[in-house]
Amino acid sequence: MSLGDLQVLLVEPSHMQAQLVLRMLAHLGVSRVQHYERAGExxxxxxxxxxxxxxxxxxxxxxxxxxxxxxMRHDEELERVPFILISSETRPQVLDPIRQSGACCIVAKPFTEAQLARALHSAIDLLTPEEAFDAVEVEHLRVLLVDDSYASRRHIRRLLEEMGLEEIIEAENGREAVIKLADTMVDLVLTDYNMPEMDGRALVEYIRTQSWQGSVPILMITSEHDQGRLAAVEKAGVSAICDKPFEARNIRQLIAQSLCA
Structure with missing residues (x-):
């Protein structure tokens, strides 16, 4: 799929901002665009x-x-539609629900045409999944997905299923993940950082020091940006860290690298 094949719906109440985005889209070759000022419409x-x-x-x-x-995420017909946010908002507590929803990109104002194009290509990556594995029978691999956000788990699970992964176990926090790891062997752990009862750092530390599956690859997918906390997670032994929102191509590559290492 190319940008010219993409049908875009723009929700923007500001006439000036809408005209800017529409001009950029037209220059990028996106000709099929609907514009609305209100979310209900x-x-x-x-x-x-x-x-x-x-x-x-x-x-x-x-x-x-x-x-x-x-x-959109609660509508079966719309839950897979890529969502791109354009905003000057920077407060984590405001943006975190967007990150947890499975948004494919947050474009910060002011932005360039190149940044908008990257966001659109990220949307296309979600719409046209690529094969990530060559020699691994992924349908037999078991993944433990740990995230307290139901929307985030659904979004990541869809991506995993599109990669061909069929055995996906879910946990809402680190404590629940520990229980599942006690009697279920897994090939990969995907975990969030901020979770109740037991967060991602504590889970990584437990797996590396106390679990009988201490060498399992662990990929953290998180909206956490505190560098001190992330450094502590790396020290604890996480295999890789990926930001929310993430580009589908990047997460596929990280998962493939983790499973095929």
Whole structure:
């Protein structure tokens, strides 16, 4: 799929901002674009004709962008539609629900055409999954997915299933993951950092020092940006760390590298 094949729905109440995005999209070759100022109108249009990707502002007249993407993720017809947020918001507590929803990209204002193009290519990667493995029978591999966000687990699980991985075990936090690891052998652990009861760092430390599966690859997918905390996770023995939101191509490569090492 190319950018010219992508059908985009833009939700932007500002006329000036909408015109800027529309000009950039046209220059990138994206000609099929619907523009709405309100989230309710956008949702109704999506349900009539599912778009290839949604680009939205965070603050909308009738609901927040977080509510819009949540509504999409609770609709079976729209839950797989890539969501791109464009915002000048920087507060982690505001952006975290977007990151946890499985948004494919957050584009910070001010932004360039190249940054918008990268976000659109990230959406295309989600829509057109590639084979990540050559010589491994992935359907027999078992993955433990640990995240307290149901939306995030669903998003990552879909990506894993598109890669051909069939045996996926889910846990809502590190403590639940420890229980599952006690009697179930896994080939890969994918975990969030911030979770109740037992966070990702504690889980990594437990696996590396106390679990009978101490050498299992551990990939952390997180919205945590505190460098001190992330350094502690690396010291604890995590195999790789990936930011939320993530590009599908990057996460596929990290998973493939972890499983094929």
């Amino acid at each position: 956008a949702l109704a249009a999506m349900r009539e004709t599912r778009p290839g990707a949604v680009i939205s502002s965070l603050y909308l007249p009738d609901m927040a962008g977080t509510e819009l993407v949540t509504a």
